[in-house]
Amino acid sequence: MGAFLVRRLSINVLVFFLITIAIFALVHKTPGDPIAMQIPADQLNSGSAEFIAQKRAELGLDGSLVTQYWHWLTNALHGDLGYSLLNGRPVTEVLGERVGPTVELMGVGLLVSLLIAFPLGILAARRRNSWLDYGATVVSLGSVSVPVFFVALIVIYVFTLKFQWFPSSGISDPTNPSLLNTLHHLVLPALILGFGNSGPFMRYVRSSMITELGADYVRTANAKGATPRRVVLRHAFRNSLIPVLTVIATNLPQLLAGAVVIEQVFAWPGMGQLAVSSVNQHDYSVIVGFALLIAILVLLSNLLADVLYTVVDPRVRLR
């Protein structure tokens, strides 16, 4: 198991560094003087020419592209992502306060999608070609096909405007930020995000379960006198988890795509909303910081997938 994980880890870290090069290329593409992204705006405006020249030398901006990349990367890995072009605040700080709400939204959204995908996928696999299976297929195709923003508008129309059951803006009421109020605000965005991601997950669960239910060991379990419930949950399900968990973990970054849109519609103060507004306001330093954050998320998800794989499959665990 150790060797497997070490190999996977080194591949992933290598890929991560290649991606930081791509991100640096983006930095290089941004219009304007790169020094503006790396020192606060007030220093830039008030500083003398010597001061700025000195800073430029410190930041390696006079050197070759390789030196510049190296300076940028070491700074970034030390948590220094430069300063927002918009308000001069450190990018790490600007991004940092947005991570929490997005993680909250993605976490609950993931939970919702799994709660939809697993039962439906397992039932569809057990009753193949039944109306339930067809229904599940339609639900999953629907969740893939109907764009998240349109679902969001419908849901707001029905549940916020018509029935007035749930709020449709913000993470909580500023005057009453209790846990209950926060949860109340979370319901619609999390349900929509979860529904939007349940389709692919459900298909994975279904096809994996179909494969496992046809396996020889399932016949053995039946021949031992196990109940259908036991055959499905104790035998087939655990085996089906091996590919499914890996797929889910590597797909975690895809949840961010839904989150970007949902945060926009629901005025949810997360990273996605920050990214879109930074793009609209040309705040390049924040955009680059956001890109780096995506790369880290992808790296972590891939590592999580590898770890899960070794945990669930004894054949890998003991190798």
Add this chain to the structure above:
Amino acid sequence: MTAERDPGLATTPAPAATPGSGVAATPASRAVPAERAGEAQLLRIEDLSVDFHTDDDVVHAVTGVTLAVAAGEIVAIVGESGSGKTVTAMSVLRLLPKAAEVKAEAIAFRGTDLRTLSAAELRKIRGGPVGMIFQDPMTALNPVMTIGAQVAEAVVLHQARPDKKTAWQRAVELLRLVGVPDPAERVKQYPHEFSGGMRQRAMIAMAIANDPDLIIADEPTTALDVTIQAQVLALLKKAQAETGAATILITHDLGIVAELADRVVVMYAGRVVESAGVRELFAQPRHPYTKGLLASLPRMDVDVDQLDPIPGNPPNMADPPAGCAFHPRCPLARDRCRTDRPPLLAIGDGRTSACHYHEELA
């Protein structure tokens, strides 16, 4: 037969059979539950037909198979792959996929027609009085469950009061019984840590876990190395002798048949073509297909060069030949064989044959 029964096998009261009565003894005299005295056979399959429905075709995998197994008896079902022998065996415990349509006059075990049982009642039979052993022990065991958990599951599913602890102890005992060394440690291992032979031993342990009256073994040694085959066969023999269970042995290997079986049923293209006691069948086959099988069997006294495999291939079951299904490959075939299907007839000596010209082979 063994006088000292292993204590592990005796935790449930032994059936009415006396341990001393050997397999060779008249089968009908053994292990018939009192309430079913009228039923001479342990298992009786009558006129079984199994069709598989695909998108385009219906495949008649099994047609009109009648088969009886007496208590304690070892019956071998022999045939090439595709002959319907596995499907016949799987239909007993309703282990066929949903696409299979099973029709029969009777599939009676200890006098009860298994088709009338509810799913819950059938589960009491599966793995209880009827144990099964499958062909490939690699795929037939669950890769993510320990061997111990899988053997213990076979036990716990049939305990009146499920008790994991005693089931686990029994699993260790069973593994020791089937010759797994250091069972207390190896119960914690996963199937991939077992060799093929050891995995098949674990399969056998699960099959005999609840002291069955009938063991159905589907090609139990086919997936194993030749040296391991002999060990597993010896174990099967021992397990059969000690539990006194009747056995249906599905195989294409006549060597195994000669070594283990009391009686042989030969299947071809989904039908029984011949049945006889093992000695009689080997001494004088009464169906040209059986004769062909025996001719292709390597023997000590015959040079390998003289082996005589049956020419041609098994028929396409979606579109079997008219008349006798064997006629395209049969050296005795005449015009009649191309149009009239020979019925399976009793030909004396407790034997049956489905050949128009079986007398020519006598």
Add this chain to the structure above:
Amino acid sequence: MTATTVSAPAARTPARAALRRFRKHPAALVSVVFIALVVLAAIFARPLSGHDPNAIDLLSARSGPSGAHLLGTDSTGRDVLSRLLFAGRISLGVGIASAAIAVVIGTVLGSIAGLLGGWVDGLVMRLADVFLSFPSLVVIVVVAGVLGPSVLTMVIAIGLFQWPVCGRIVRGVTLSLREQEFVLASRATGAGPLWLMRKHIIPAALPPVSVVATLAVAQAIALEATLSFLGLGVQPPAASWGNMLTDAQSLTVIRSEPWLWLSPGIAVALTVLAVNFIGDGLRDAVDPRSSS
């Protein structure tokens, strides 16, 4: 289980069998008709709508559906129906163009990986993994942020993120073909890789690639709509189903002018759903094992 060979009766070519299976998929058949109508509507957008999609008419702004404007007008009085029809051109165009890019890249890289094998194969497949593990929408948001939003950037970016699925399939087909004798024979006679691709790989990969290409079109249409909705795709005044909904982000519009967001939303949803259904039907037709 018994391995019984079921030979198909003669005179049944694979293509015919596939067509027969496709016809058994009612949702896919309805979808084909629907998509045909959408394509026709996009082509004949001008005669069908009777309005200039960009004609501003402030006097009749925000009016509901009526005889003059079947689907009402938007905040500057432009006719929603005509914008919807013209937007269809962009959506379908972006969808097909992106999928085409993905198929070309995927076919080239997939066959290179399959034919050369070794470290090239490893590299290409690793690259595919990397592209697949990134959320394309988010990356395109970042790229559009730096390079500025444009339809061309969007089409290329979407295509770039969709090639791995196609690439894997073509690689698999190539690998299995490599085992076959006639390909070995044609290599022995000195056939070049391009010839191999045209003569053997592409015909063999066509059925499964047609499935993923269809699904890629659906995904690209949805992505385009989402990006345009976020203001990072098709830029006004050009109409796109996504940017027609951008105005609907206020509760007032959602509540009181539903025609503004319902019609483009339904247009995207149904189009993407229909293309996905066609892909689903194609999959069943091409690979019968996947369904029953």
